[in-house]
Amino acid sequence: MFILYGVLIKSQKMCSFGCGKEENASHIFYECKLAAEVWQQILIWLNISSVLHNTALSNFIQFKGLVANGRVRRFSVIWYACIWILWKGRNEKTFKDKNGSSETWFEGVKLLSWKWLTSKLQGFKYTFNQWSLNPLAVWV
Numbered sequence: 374m375f376i377l378y379g380v381l382i383k384s385q386k387m388c389s390f391g392c393g394k395e396e397n398a399s400h401i402f403y404e405c406k407l408a409a410e411v412w413q414q415i416l417i418w419l420n421i422s423s424v425l426h427n428t429a430l431s432n433f434i435q436f437k438g439l440v441a442n443g444r445v446r447r448f449s450v451i452w453y454a455c456i457w458i459l460w461k462g463r464n465e466k467t468f469k470d471k472n473g474s475s476e477t478w479f480e481g482v483k484l485l486s487w488k489w490l491t492s493k494l495q496g497f498k499y500t501f502n503q504w505s506l507n508p509l510a511v512w513v
């Protein structure tokens with residue numbers, strides 16, 4: 374019945390990004406080529422060399438651990454922004470057939486994390502340009 378109404382189709386079990394692999398949380402957020410490229414660009418942006426876990430909790434704990442204490446809360450915003458951007462990208466593709474790219478999503482992570490920090494963290498007065506050019510320098 375759901376198939377008749379277009380609610381559930383066989384291809385929904387496959388990755389929304391069209392890589393041909395089965396879609397699950399680990400795949401969408403970490404394993405799919407597009408997601409992995411976004412995470413890789415974030416690590417390069419942060420000047421960190423690492424291979425990240427492919428499950429949410431392990432990935433989050435590892436990601437927070439990549440920086441010294443005192444920066445963790447702010448640093449976590451980048452992780453949340455990335456998850457949100459990937460989820461939105463997945464839904465845009467699934468429900469609107471709108472393609473995204475790892476470059477666009479990476480820029481989205483930078484912008485969204487800056488917006489969240491600017492609006493929620495008192496004392497965070499950096500411009501987007503400062504944030505974008507060197508996010509680790511603005512932690513001081």
Ligand SMILES: [Zn+2]
Nearest residue numbers: 388390392405
């Ligand atoms: Zn995929």
